[in-house]
Amino acid sequence: EDQVTQSPEAxxxxxxxxxxxxxxxxxxxLRGLFWYRQDPGKGPEFLxxxxxxxxxxxxxxxxxxxxxxxxxxxxxxPKPEDSATYxxxxxxxxxxxxxxxxxxxxxxS
Amino acid sequence: xxxxxxxxxxxxKTRGQxxxxxxxxxxxxxxxxWYQQTPGQGLQFLFEYFSETQRNKGNFPGRFSGRQFSNSRxxxxxxxxxxxxxxxxxxxxxxSGETQYFGPGTRLLVL
Numbered sequence: 198e199d200q201v202t203q204s205p206e207a208x209x210x211x212x213x214x215x216x217x218x219x220x221x222x223x224x225x226x227l228r229g230l231f232w233y234r235q236d237p238g239k240g241p242e243f244l245x246x247x248x249x250x251x252x253x254x255x256x257x258x259x260x261x262x263x264x265x266x267x268x269x270x271x272x273x274x275p276k277p278e279d280s281a282t283y284x285x286x287x288x289x290x291x292x293x294x295x296x297x298x299x300x301x302x303x304x305x306s
Numbered sequence: 307x308x309x310x311x312x313x314x315x316x317x318x319k320t321r322g323q324x325x326x327x328x329x330x331x332x333x334x335x336x337x338x339x340w341y342q343q344t345p346g347q348g349l350q351f352l353f354e355y356f357s358e359t360q361r362n363k364g365n366f367p368g369r370f371s372g373r374q375f376s377n378s379r380x381x382x383x384x385x386x387x388x389x390x391x392x393x394x395x396x397x398x399x400x401x402s403g404e405t406q407y408f409g410p411g412t413r414l415l416v417l
Contacts, residue, residue: 229404240310240396240408241349284349291362292337292403293351 199224199289203297210304213274218300220285221267230268231294232261233284241284244270275304307332310399310409318415324385327412331378331399337361338380339406340372343394355380356403384414392416 204219222230229248233241245254247263254261258279260271270283282301286294311330319325331338339362340352351364355374372382378399384391392415398406 231405233408238413240410243405243407246405286349288404292339292354292400292406293362293364294339294341294349294398294406295351296349298348 199287199295201285201287201295201297203283203285203300205300206298207301208303210272210275210302212276212304212306215271215273215275217272218270218283218285218302219267220270220297222285222287223266224287224289224295226289227287229288230263231286231288232268232270233286235282235284235299244283272302275302277304277306280304310397310407312395312397312409312412314412315410316413316415318417319387320417321387321389323387324383325387325414327382327384327395327397327414329380329382329397329399329409331380331397332407335399335401335407336378337400337403337406338374338378339398339400339403340380340382341396341398342366343396343411344392349396352382354403361403387416389416 200223232244235241245261250265282299284299286296313328337356339354343349354362358374374380394411396411398408400406
């Protein structure tokens with residue numbers, strides 16, 4: 198059964214304090230790994246898709262990387278507006294996404 | 307380009323009633339997937355429709371059903387509502403199933 202585990206569950210950072218979120222997965226036949234950001238009361242907002250080990254993608258202060266067993270979302274010099282829940286999901290057979298529980302990030306100024 | 311829209315945004319129902327939720331995908335997207343989000347279970351896949359056909363189904367009881375119309379708009383129906391059906395129901399669209407873009411969700415409260 199496909200499984201996604203995210204850590205930590207919650208992370209509190211000071212503005213400018215860089216850190217990483219982890220997403221470990223077990224899946225047979227990974228077709229894609231996705232990162233989303235979700236603000237309270239809203240739907241998930243797409244950030245990145247990674248397809249193969251070694252792939253990296255960047256967007257502003259965020260950088261996502263992928264290995265054969267896990268993905269990292271690196272946040273460089275975060276700002277308070279980066280506060281959100283970050284969700285990781287894998288896509289294997291069919292097109293359904295299997296999500297992790299998410300990491301709640303709080304950035305204080 | 308307009309994003310995924312969902313209506314209504316909020317619903318309050320009582321146990322035993324049924325409810326229909328609507329989703330309009332991004333223009334040009336033919337795949338629509340539905341997910342249920344609760345604090346305890348997180349985001350869970352309900353089903354996916356592509357070109358008016360159900361292509362994938364999650365592990366939910368038959369009370370949960372859906373359909374897709376020729377213009378790719380989709381509806382989800384839940385019959386005989388239970389308290390545990392209270393959740394945020396999210397719709398996501400994609401061209402054919404790869405990167406999925408989510409709507410704002412419909413928050414359903416069952417009393």
